Amino acid sequence: MSMLDKSCTDFLDVLASKAPVPGGGGAAALGGAIGMALSNMVGNLTVGKKKYAEVEDEVKELIVKGDKVIAELRALVDEDAAVFEPLSKAYGLPKDTPEQIAYKEKVMEKCSKDACEGPMQIMRKCYEGIKIHERMGQIGTNLAISDVGCGVVFLKSALISGMLNVVINLNTIKDQEYVSKNRAEMEQLLAAGSQIADATLELVLNKIKK
């Protein structure tokens, strides 16, 4: 069963439990999807309004892009569980003999790389979502523009949460070529995404401040 078919109450219960999944990665994906949905809500409130007729086509395009990001982040809730669970098992492998140590190293390397892919993908999708919010903050209806701010803050926190999961998994990877390639992309997504998210929040605040 997909994590997303649980009620919100059950999802929060299992998130709070000792169960290895869902963890911070899955929470990041869900938080990002919630953020993205808020931009689309503002878009849907904008479409059909005479005052915003001039931007209607562009808003519709943003909604289509947003729907894709929501679907991808939603899928990543389950994907992150699938890639992290093997790593959570590998953490507990014994290290009592040289054979066990060698075996654990091999399994940890493979599982850490797989587990890294989930939050990397979460970060890429959050970045896309933040870019959509940037534009929605400029052209979306002022009636609900505060929700573009809410959405972009969810996406920034999901971006940072993705980064934290990438970093902890990179720590258990020996392949330095893999580590530096992923660290560079992670740092780029974090810096660019945070900067655009902060600017969008400021724009929204300036629009709603009296």
Ligand SMILES: Nc1nc(=O)c2c([nH]1)NC[C@@H]1CN(c3ccc(C(=O)N[C@@H](CCC(=O)O)C(=O)O)cc3)C=[N+]21
């Ligand atoms: N893609 C990805 N998604 C994550 O959600 C993710 C991640 N990478 N990397 C690391 C962090 C940290 N995290 C833990 C979850 C459970 C235990 C844990 O110890 N679980 C025990 C339960 C221990 C007990 O029963 O006391 C177990 O699975 O057996 C540890 C760490 C998830 N994270």
